[in-house]
Amino acid sequence: MxxxxxxxxxxxxxxxxxxxxxxxxxxxxxxxxxxxxxxxxxxxxxxxxxxxxxxxxxxxxxxxxxxxxxxxxxxxxxxxxxKFDGISLALSPDSADEARRLFDALAEGGQVQMPLAKTFFSQAFGMVADRFGVPWMVVGPE
Incomplete structure (x- = not known):
């Protein structure tokens, strides 16, 4: 299933x-x-x-x-x-560079909710709602 x-x-x-x-x-x-x-x-x-x-x-x-x-x-x-309330789609790219590329592409015409940045759990993590309102989390490698 x-x-x-x-x-x-x-x-x-x-x-x-x-x-x-x-x-x-x-x-x-x-x-x-x-x-x-x-x-x-x-x-x-x-x-x-x-x-x-x-x-x-x-x-x-x-x-x-x-x-x-x-x-x-x-x-x-x-x-x-x-309406896309209460969910997020998470992308897990293999590199911080790919995370940046994907984040920037999704942000085009959308709304950045949390800028892509290094965190304690990822080299590149950010949250964005794309131009359709779909929430995405981009989670680069540790």
Whole structure:
């Protein structure tokens, strides 16, 4: 059994996937749009664009890999109000230089919560919420 993060971007999923490709080298493996659902009327939440909810072009489900970790993502209901409270994604790069590169990339358009610095447990540790509000901890080697 595995536990894999599932991020709901509420309308910005495709933008997020492009950002993570550049920022952390994500490899997008799957993208399914709401319009790809063979029975949109028969599945609650799979809007056909005729009423409230996600538009047909929005991402219903995506899978992407960052290193050896698989993450999943969606536009959810397309509310425009993504919330990522109470969680952080932790990156563990092999070097302090790589930690700096990743931290700076994630901080572009985001908000630094704790600047990357040497700590008693890491050569480079910092916390940042990226431009989508996803909280990240970058934890370099000891």
């Amino acid at each position: 595995k536990v894999e993060p599932y991020l709901m971007f509420e309308g910005r999923c495709e933008e997020a996937l492009d950002f993570y490709r550049r920022a952390v080298g994500a490899e997008v493996k799957v993208v399914m749009r709401y319009k790809d659902n063979p029975d949109p009327a028969g599945a609650p939440g799979c809007a056909d664009g005729s009423g409230p909810g996600p538009m047909p072009e929005m991402v219903m489900h995506a899978e992407f890999a960052v290193g050896s970790t698989t993450l999943m993502a969606s536009d959810g209901m397309g509310s425009g109000k993504a």
